Amino acid sequence: xxxxxxxxLVVGLLVAAGPTSAQNVSGPAKAKATTPEIPFDSVPNFIxxxxxxxxGEAVGVATNxxxxxxxxxxxxxxxxxEFDQNGAFVKEFGAGSxxxxxxxxxxxxxxDNVWAVDEGTNVIQKFSPDGKLLIVLGKxxxxxxxxxxxxxxxxxxxxxxxxxxxxxxxxxxxxxxxxFVTDGYGDSRVVKYDKNGRFMKSVGTRGNGPLQFSTPHxxxxxxxxxxxxxxxxxxxxxxxxxDLNQKAVYDTVGAPWAVCITNTPHQYLFSSNSFPxxxxxxxxxxxxxxxxxxxxxxxxxxxxxxxHAFKExxxxxxxxxxxxxxxxxxxITEWRVQKIRLRPAATSSTGGK
Amino acid sequence: MKLSGSGHxxxxxxxxxxxxxxxxxxAQSVTEIAYDANADFVTLPxxGEVAGVATNxxxxxxxxxxxxxxxxxxxxERxxxxxxxxxxEFDQNGKLVKEIGQGVYAVNFxxxxxxxxxxxxxxxxxxxxxxxxxxxxxxxxxxxxRKPENIPVRPGAGVPARQIDVTRENPSGGEGGRGGGGRGGGxxxxGINGDTFNRPSDVTWDRAGNVxxxxxxxxxxxxxxxxxxxxxxxxxxxxxxxxxxxxxxxxLASDAAGNLYVADAGNKRIQVFDMDGTFKxxxxxxxxxxxxxxxxxxxxxxxxxxxxxPESTANGEIYKLRLNGQIVGKFGRAGKMPKEFGxxxxxDCRTENDLIVGEVWNWxxxxxxxxx
Numbered sequence: 001x002x003x004x005x006x007x008x009l010v011v012g013l014l015v016a017a018g019p020t021s022a023q024n025v026s027g028p029a030k031a032k033a034t035t036p037e038i039p040f041d042s043v044p045n046f047i048x049x050x051x052x053x054x055x056g057e058a059v060g061v062a063t064n065x066x067x068x069x070x071x072x073x074x075x076x077x078x079x080x081x082e083f084d085q086n087g088a089f090v091k092e093f094g095a096g097s098x099x100x101x102x103x104x105x106x107x108x109x110x111x112d113n114v115w116a117v118d119e120g121t122n123v124i125q126k127f128s129p130d131g132k133l134l135i136v137l138g139k140x141x142x143x144x145x146x147x148x149x150x151x152x153x154x155x156x157x158x159x160x161x162x163x164x165x166x167x168x169x170x171x172x173x174x175x176x177x178x179x180f181v182t183d184g185y186g187d188s189r190v191v192k193y194d195k196n197g198r199f200m201k202s203v204g205t206r207g208n209g210p211l212q213f214s215t216p217h218x219x220x221x222x223x224x225x226x227x228x229x230x231x232x233x234x235x236x237x238x239x240x241x242x243d244l245n246q247k248a249v250y251d252t253v254g255a256p257w258a259v260c261i262t263n264t265p266h267q268y269l270f271s272s273n274s275f276p277x278x279x280x281x282x283x284x285x286x287x288x289x290x291x292x293x294x295x296x297x298x299x300x301x302x303x304x305x306x307x308h309a310f311k312e313x314x315x316x317x318x319x320x321x322x323x324x325x326x327x328x329x330x331x332i333t334e335w336r337v338q339k340i341r342l343r344p345a346a347t348s349s350t351g352g353k
Numbered sequence: 354m355k356l357s358g359s360g361h362x363x364x365x366x367x368x369x370x371x372x373x374x375x376x377x378x379x380a381q382s383v384t385e386i387a388y389d390a391n392a393d394f395v396t397l398p399x400x401g402e403v404a405g406v407a408t409n410x411x412x413x414x415x416x417x418x419x420x421x422x423x424x425x426x427x428x429x430e431r432x433x434x435x436x437x438x439x440x441x442e443f444d445q446n447g448k449l450v451k452e453i454g455q456g457v458y459a460v461n462f463x464x465x466x467x468x469x470x471x472x473x474x475x476x477x478x479x480x481x482x483x484x485x486x487x488x489x490x491x492x493x494x495x496x497x498x499r500k501p502e503n504i505p506v507r508p509g510a511g512v513p514a515r516q517i518d519v520t521r522e523n524p525s526g527g528e529g530g531r532g533g534g535g536r537g538g539g540x541x542x543x544g545i546n547g548d549t550f551n552r553p554s555d556v557t558w559d560r561a562g563n564v565x566x567x568x569x570x571x572x573x574x575x576x577x578x579x580x581x582x583x584x585x586x587x588x589x590x591x592x593x594x595x596x597x598x599x600x601x602x603x604x605l606a607s608d609a610a611g612n613l614y615v616a617d618a619g620n621k622r623i624q625v626f627d628m629d630g631t632f633k634x635x636x637x638x639x640x641x642x643x644x645x646x647x648x649x650x651x652x653x654x655x656x657x658x659x660x661x662x663p664e665s666t667a668n669g670e671i672y673k674l675r676l677n678g679q680i681v682g683k684f685g686r687a688g689k690m691p692k693e694f695g696x697x698x699x700x701d702c703r704t705e706n707d708l709i710v711g712e713v714w715n716w717x718x719x720x721x722x723x724x725x
Contacts, residue, residue, distance in 0.1 A: 077422065094399075094400055095399060096398070096399030096400075096420065096421045097399055097400040097401065097420065098399075098400055098401030098402060098418075098419055098420045098421065098422075098716070099400065099401075101422060125400070132396070133400050133716060133717075135689055136689070136714065136715060136716050137689075139663045139714065140402070140419075142462065143419075143422075143423045143437055143462070144423065144434065144437075144461065144462055144480045144504065147425060147432065147434065147504050147505070147506055161663075161664045162664050162665065163663055163664045163665070163666075164663060164664060196688065196689060196690050197688070197689035197690075198666060198688065198689075199666070
């Protein structure tokens with residue numbers, strides 16, 4: 001057993017070498033030079049943490065229909081907090097839950113249920129708006145077994161199991177309530193469940209060909225039920241139809257760490273070519289910007305740059321763009337969530353609205 | 354019709370076929386029992402996999418759940434494991450009464466909780482490989498088994514080579530892999546008089562108060578018997594598929610007449626023994642028995658869950674049987690919605706038609722009422 005573990009660790013390291021270097025894009029995003037800049041502001045000190053609680057790596061942010069802001073963070077433990085539309089603390093979700101070990105994303109569905117994606121437990125939890133656990137997707141591996149695999153676990157294995165994830169990254173819903181999951185680091189696929197959590201379909205293996213992904217890191221679903229997969233390691237957004245057939249590839253906006261689609265009659269797609277987390281400042285000049293796009297991939301504008309300062313972006317990990325001119329960004333290397341206001345005048349001058 | 358010799362053989366092979374197909378054939382002919390379920394009866398203070406559920410004589414509900422986080426402490430070339438599960442008591446209306454055993458050394462990977470006839474609360478932990486008895490007030494009464502001092506961490510991974518004593522057979526003090534940290538002290542099952550469990554799964558008692566431990570879903574595949582004071586009596590069974598042999602014991606129950614029911618999951622059967630471990634009969638046709646219980650009342654019934662596995666929504670139904678193995682009916686299916694069942698690991702059936710069902714997949718205890 002041990003020998004097998006050792007071998008699989010070596011294999012895992014070899015496999016991991018590819019995508020890691022693939023993340024280090026060799027140049028700026030193709031669309032950067034030709035895309036107009038959108039002026040924007042960041043609201044100072046918007047999120048007010050409860051006394052004695054500190055933000056950790058802010059890996060996820062989402063809003064509900066009332067404008068409340070949900071933040072999932074890797075702190076002492078991974079925790080999920082709700083703030084109101086003014087940034088005041090409301091409550092915590094799932095304190096002490098078995099499904100929080102290494103958070104990755106949070107999403108709010110059309111009924112204001114809150115979904116927490118945790119890649120440390122391989123579990124997705126669905127909470128009602130008042131914090132009651134409604135559905136558990138995925139199965140946390142026996143923690144004591146996992147100790148025999150540490151350190152070095154979590155590499156790509158491609159197990160492709162119907163009801164277990166392997167470091168899944170994000171989720172979304174189509175208008176029928178079907179659930180889509182990007183999974184993730186240990187698998188390289190998109191999984192579809194019905195609204196009751198019953199497995200329907202799974203597509204994708206690791207690679208850079210059609211229906212292949214190299215760390216599908218985020219996703220968004222539009223009002224037609226199309227699935228936009230942020231294929232970060234391949235620096236492309238892969239568009240799938242509702243049955244998970246590949247429809248299109250957008251490869252001009254750098255490495256998509258985070259994507260979101262607006263909840264407006266005319267929907268826009270935002271994608272963040274985030275500054276990598278490795279403190280590699282060679283990457284700072286050519287990463288950090290967010291692109292605003294039409295759903296067909298037409299790039300309308302961009303804003304932001306890499307950095308630790310206020311109004312700069314330090315490794316954006318998730319975005320919320322319920323409305324097109326008010327964007328929340330959650331950042332890993334500065335432990336914060338910024339509320340960004342795009343100035344609409346500039347947007348219209350680019351013909352985007 | 355007079356059967357010739359070859360006719361006997363045909364009959365025998367037909368019988369063998371019928372037995373092999375038994376699960377399918379029976380599943381089609383078993384009566385469906387109508388039932389109601391309340392998935393909101395209890396709310397855990399912190400969410401997690403519900404491995405054990407049990408009730409006491411006052412109707413209080415005990416839930417042993419894998420929740421919070423196990424903590425591995427890096428020590429002197431060894432790694433120690435703490436926490437990872439919690440035991441909660443709710444009243445008969447589902448209101449939280451208290452937590453029992455906070456921070457207790459044995460509470461690592463919840464597997465089962467049972468309440469004995471005197472309302473003592475017993476937890477079975479498959480991580481620490483221990484069985485702990487609390488009285489109704491939550492005080493220690495008895496501890497069986499010993500938690501391995503440290504947990505196996507794969508040598509050569511992240512530890513400089515010179516720090517590993519390669520002259521020892523198991524430098525990390527364990528074998529790694531399945532065993533849940535239960536190997537730290539040495540070879541599984543090598544303890545004195547069988548006091549070392551390996552992934553124990555359940556506990557029950559006879560009328561004299563003797564204690565029976567299902568040991569378990571590790572490699573030991575045996576039942577260990579102790580006196581009510583915890584003195585070792587005997588052990589019976591080993592790995593295999595014959596009578597008195599086991600392949601992954603998932604549950605254990607006893608009836609008022611002095612029979613012991615063993616959920617022999619890997620062999621897809623429930624074996625019945627007397628309290629000395631003598632094989633009496635076996636019950637099939639109920640899929641893979643994962644959780645079993647024997648009801649209270651003058652006429653006792655046996656329940657057995659054919660729980661789904663983690664990667665499938667096949668199966669999931671629970672069977673109600675007479676103690677002679679005759680199936681009364683079945684109810685439920687695997688799924689994540691209320692009234693569906695997800696990896697049922699525990700059933701409490703103190704009252705014949707009012708059950709508490711604990712689910713590992715769905716992180717909840719459902720109150721299930723069978724309609725008459």
